[in-house]
Amino acid sequence: MAFHAGYVRPQGAGLGLRRAFMADFSCHDAAERVDFLEVAPENWIDVGGRYGRSFRALTERFPFVCHGLSLSLGGPTALDRSLLDAIKHFLNAHDILCYTEHLSACTDHGHLHDLMPIPFTEDAVHYVAERIRVVQDVLERRIGVENVSYYAAPGPEMSELDFIQAVVEEADCLLLLDVNNIYVNSINFDYDPVAFLRAMPGERAIYAHVAGHVREAPDLRIDTHGATVIDPVWDLLDEAYAAFGPIPTVLERDFNLPPVADLLEEVARIHRAQSSVRALGRGARGARPSHKRARG
Amino acid sequence: MANLRPFQRLQKDFAAHIRDPDRVAPPPDIEPRRMAIYARLVYNNVESVLAGVFAGLQEIVGKATWRALVRDFLRRHTVDSPYYSELPDEFLGYLATREGGPSLPPFATDLCHYAWVKYALPLAPDMPDDAFDDDPLDLDDQVAVSSLAWPLQYTFPVTDLGPDCQPSTPPDEATYLIAYRNRHDETGFMASNALTLRLLALVEAGSPLARSFAEIAAELARPVPRVQAAGLAIVNRLHAQDVLVRATATDGVAGGASRPKRRSP
Incomplete structure (x- = not known):
C-alpha cells in the first residue's frame, strides 16, 4: 500500500481567486496581505490567452492551492482518468502546494456542475474512501476532502459526522475544514455547530474555508459564497482555531463580488484571528507531511 | 451504471428530480422545499454561463422559450465535460443532436456556433x-x-x-x-x-x-x-x-x- 505525502501545507490567510477580480487584485498591494491563493483547477486547465498569462504571472508570485470541482468523488460515474491526468499535470506545472475536493457528488450519468449530497451509509463510506485512495495514488499526493454544505439528506443510515470521520479514516486522507458549511448545516439540520466542529478530525485539517451564505428561511441557509462572512461564522472560526490551532484559512467569494479592498479586509480578519490564537499560546496543529509516511 | 448500489439509486432519483423538477417527483422522504433549492441552484448555474455566451439567441427567442430550452438541455443532455467552461460546447452538441424540445429559428445553430467561437477562442x-x-x-x-x-x-x-x-x-x-x-x-x-x-x-x-x-x-x-x-x-x-x-x-x-x-x- 502506498502512502503519499506529496503536498505542502499553505500558511496563514488565503483568498479564492476569481477571473472577475483578477485584474483588480494584481493592482493592489495584495502580496503583503494575502499569503496564498486558491483556484479550481477545472477553471484554469488549458486556459490560454490573456487570462492564461495573468494566471501564470500570479502563480509565479503567490503560493497556490487547488480546490477541485468535478471529480465527483461520491458520484456513480467512473472516476474520470483524463481529468485526473490533466489535474496532475496542472498541479505540477504550476507548483501547486496541495489539492482538495468535495465530499459530494456532482454527476449522475453526466455532470450537473453542482454539489449533491452522498447518502450517509456504510456502503457509501467504502465506495468514496476507495475512490479517494485511487485519486491519491494517481496524483501521488494525499488530498484533502471538504465537508460540504447540504440541504437534504437522502436515506441516511449514520450521522454526517460519523460519515465524514469514517471516510477520512478509511481513505487516510486530509480534511478541508469548511467552517461556513458547518454553520450552514447546523441550521439546516438543527445541530450544535460548536460540538460538531470539536468532534471533527481537525488533526487532519490541511486548511480551512470561510465564506458568506444567504438566509433562505429561518431554518434554511444556502452556501452561496455571495456575501460577507457573518459574525457567527467568524466566531466558529475562532472555535476551530481554539480547538485545532491557527489552521491556514481561505476566504471564498464567488458571487456579488465587492471591491477587492473589501475582500482583503476579510482576509485581514482571518490574520487577526490567527494572531490572537497564537498569542494565547495555541501552537499550529493539524495536518503536516509526515516523514514516516513519505513515499520511500 | 447497470449495477447501482442502493445508495446510488437514492442519488439517481435525487438527481433525476433536479434535472426535471416539473415532471419527475422528488424523493418521497425529502421536503420539497429542500429539493427545490437544488433544482434552482443547478438550473441557475447552467443557465448563467449559457445566457452569457448565447445572449443573441435568448434575445431572439424570448425569455420563455429560452427557459424551456435550458430546461430541455438539463433534462435530456448528458454533459460529459468536467469543465464548467465547456457547458457552451455541450450546448452546441445538444443543439446539433436534439430531437424535439422548443422550436427554434432555422439559423439558431449557426448563430450559437458563431457566439461560441467569440467565447472560446480567447480562452x-x-x-x-x-x-x-x-x-x-x-x-x-x-x-x-x-x-x-x-x-x-x-x-x-x-x-x-x-x-x-x-x-x-x-x-x-x-x-x-x-x-x-x-x-x-x-x-x-x-x-x-x-x-x-x-x-x-x-x-x-x-x-x-x-x-x-x-x-x-x-x-x-x-x-x-x-x-x-x-x-x-x-x-x-x-x-x-x-x-x-x-x-x-x-x-x-x-x-x-x-x-x-x-x-x-
Missing part, C-alpha cells in the same frame, strides 16, 4: 512562443493552420443575424469566415471565401503548398502557375495575420492541449 490553449515569424513563405515551405485560426463556414449570414435580421431560409451564398487570435492575443473575424477555406482544409490535411495549389488548379480547371502565384499571395497574407504558421513551429502543439476543442460548425 483556447496558447501556441508555442516561437510559432509565429515574419519571414515570407515560399512554395517549398511546410505550412500549417494555427490552432488559434478557425476556418468557419455558415449557411446563414451569422454576422448580420439579430432581432432585425431573422431569415427563414438561407441565402444562396454561404458565409465564410476565419476567426483568428494573433501573437498579440488580439482576436477577430476576417471575411473569407470558399477558395481560401478549401486551401486551409488542404493545408490542415497535411498537403504541401505545391500539391495544394495543383489540386485547386485542377478543381478550377485553371493553369497551375496562375493559381500558384495567386495562392502564394494569399498564403503570405494569412501568414502575416498569424493564421498560417510554419509547420515545424507547430510540432508539439498537441502536447499543450490536453482537451480537444470542438470547432466545426
Whole structure:
C-alpha cells in the first residue's frame, strides 16, 4: 500500500481567486496581505490567452492551492482518468502546494456542475474512501476532502459526522475544514455547530474555508459564497482555531463580488484571528507531511 | 451504471428530480422545499454561463422559450465535460443532436456556433512562443493552420443575424469566415471565401503548398502557375495575420492541449 505525502501545507490567510477580480487584485498591494491563493483547477486547465498569462504571472508570485470541482468523488460515474491526468499535470506545472475536493457528488450519468449530497451509509463510506485512495495514488499526493454544505439528506443510515470521520479514516486522507458549511448545516439540520466542529478530525485539517451564505428561511441557509462572512461564522472560526490551532484559512467569494479592498479586509480578519490564537499560546496543529509516511 | 448500489439509486432519483423538477417527483422522504433549492441552484448555474455566451439567441427567442430550452438541455443532455467552461460546447452538441424540445429559428445553430467561437477562442490553449515569424513563405515551405485560426463556414449570414435580421431560409451564398487570435492575443473575424477555406482544409490535411495549389488548379480547371502565384499571395497574407504558421513551429502543439476543442460548425 502506498502512502503519499506529496503536498505542502499553505500558511496563514488565503483568498479564492476569481477571473472577475483578477485584474483588480494584481493592482493592489495584495502580496503583503494575502499569503496564498486558491483556484479550481477545472477553471484554469488549458486556459490560454490573456487570462492564461495573468494566471501564470500570479502563480509565479503567490503560493497556490487547488480546490477541485468535478471529480465527483461520491458520484456513480467512473472516476474520470483524463481529468485526473490533466489535474496532475496542472498541479505540477504550476507548483501547486496541495489539492482538495468535495465530499459530494456532482454527476449522475453526466455532470450537473453542482454539489449533491452522498447518502450517509456504510456502503457509501467504502465506495468514496476507495475512490479517494485511487485519486491519491494517481496524483501521488494525499488530498484533502471538504465537508460540504447540504440541504437534504437522502436515506441516511449514520450521522454526517460519523460519515465524514469514517471516510477520512478509511481513505487516510486530509480534511478541508469548511467552517461556513458547518454553520450552514447546523441550521439546516438543527445541530450544535460548536460540538460538531470539536468532534471533527481537525488533526487532519490541511486548511480551512470561510465564506458568506444567504438566509433562505429561518431554518434554511444556502452556501452561496455571495456575501460577507457573518459574525457567527467568524466566531466558529475562532472555535476551530481554539480547538485545532491557527489552521491556514481561505476566504471564498464567488458571487456579488465587492471591491477587492473589501475582500482583503476579510482576509485581514482571518490574520487577526490567527494572531490572537497564537498569542494565547495555541501552537499550529493539524495536518503536516509526515516523514514516516513519505513515499520511500 | 447497470449495477447501482442502493445508495446510488437514492442519488439517481435525487438527481433525476433536479434535472426535471416539473415532471419527475422528488424523493418521497425529502421536503420539497429542500429539493427545490437544488433544482434552482443547478438550473441557475447552467443557465448563467449559457445566457452569457448565447445572449443573441435568448434575445431572439424570448425569455420563455429560452427557459424551456435550458430546461430541455438539463433534462435530456448528458454533459460529459468536467469543465464548467465547456457547458457552451455541450450546448452546441445538444443543439446539433436534439430531437424535439422548443422550436427554434432555422439559423439558431449557426448563430450559437458563431457566439461560441467569440467565447472560446480567447480562452483556447496558447501556441508555442516561437510559432509565429515574419519571414515570407515560399512554395517549398511546410505550412500549417494555427490552432488559434478557425476556418468557419455558415449557411446563414451569422454576422448580420439579430432581432432585425431573422431569415427563414438561407441565402444562396454561404458565409465564410476565419476567426483568428494573433501573437498579440488580439482576436477577430476576417471575411473569407470558399477558395481560401478549401486551401486551409488542404493545408490542415497535411498537403504541401505545391500539391495544394495543383489540386485547386485542377478543381478550377485553371493553369497551375496562375493559381500558384495567386495562392502564394494569399498564403503570405494569412501568414502575416498569424493564421498560417510554419509547420515545424507547430510540432508539439498537441502536447499543450490536453482537451480537444470542438470547432466545426
